Amino acid sequence: MSRWQELTGGTSGGEYAARFEALARGGKDVHGEAAFCSALVPAGARVLDAGCGTGRVMIRLAELGYDCVGIDLDASMLDVARAQAPQLPWFETDLADFDPARLGVAAGFDLVVAAGNVLPLLTPGTEATVVARLAAVLVPGGLLVAGFGLDAAHLPVPPTITLPEYDAHCAAAGLTLVDRFATWDAVPYDGGGYAVSVHRAAP
Numbered sequence: 001m002s003r004w005q006e007l008t009g010g011t012s013g014g015e016y017a018a019r020f021e022a023l024a025r026g027g028k029d030v031h032g033e034a035a036f037c038s039a040l041v042p043a044g045a046r047v048l049d050a051g052c053g054t055g056r057v058m059i060r061l062a063e064l065g066y067d068c069v070g071i072d073l074d075a076s077m078l079d080v081a082r083a084q085a086p087q088l089p090w091f092e093t094d095l096a097d098f099d100p101a102r103l104g105v106a107a108g109f110d111l112v113v114a115a116g117n118v119l120p121l122l123t124p125g126t127e128a129t130v131v132a133r134l135a136a137v138l139v140p141g142g143l144l145v146a147g148f149g150l151d152a153a154h155l156p157v158p159p160t161i162t163l164p165e166y167d168a169h170c171a172a173a174g175l176t177l178v179d180r181f182a183t184w185d186a187v188p189y190d191g192g193g194y195a196v197s198v199h200r201a202a203p
């Protein structure tokens with residue numbers, strides 16, 4: 001069972017969406033992840049939202065002109081995504097088993113984004129497998145973008161995956177670190193408790 005399922009019981013879609021709606025109403029920019037991705041690949045590029053949840057990031061990317069696919073394990077999160085954007089492709093799948101062919105989806109994504117602590121919320125022990133699955137669906141030179149907390153202040157669960165571990169999983173999957181930031185608005189990483197990492201597949 002994923003740490004997210006353990007934490008939420010698989011019923012948190014409505015509450016999660018409401019939390020972000022309240023933040024947006026309060027004037028907070030809730031589209032930082034989509035803006036960050038849109039600076040890396042041009043509109044029209046194929047983007048996989050890995051652990052898409054309620055579709056918060058992917059719906060914005062689709063509005064910006066990206067060709068998106070969303071996958072998640074939590075039906076309550078996907079219910080919200082489907083209600084908000086029924087025209088977009090959403091799939092209920094475990095990232096550890098992700099095989100686009102089985103879903104009838106073409107591989108060859110220009111960018112894979114895992115936003116919102118997806119990596120630390122996976123099923124324990126599956127992190128390397130998930131990174132390998134995501135790397136396998138990138139085009140040559142494609143990008144894996146992941147933002148996640150590293151300490152208790154930035155996570156809803158006890159800290160799990162470290163940056164050296166994540167980088168090692170990426171290296172084993174043939175990905176090279178190209179950039180690391182402290183925030184989605186590209187503040188340079190300074191060793192703090194949250195990191196946004198960009199890894200690239202071999203050309």
Ligand SMILES: C[S@@+](CC[C@H](N)C(=O)[O-])C[C@H]1O[C@@H](n2cnc3c(N)ncnc32)[C@H](O)[C@@H]1O
Binds near residue numbers: 072094096114
């Ligand atoms: C905190 S939510 C983030 C959702 C979305 N990316 C966002 O930024 O709003 C973490 C998501 O990771 C998903 N997740 C965790 N483990 C997963 C797995 N093994 N396969 C697919 N999704 C998973 C959860 O179901 C949950 O929707």
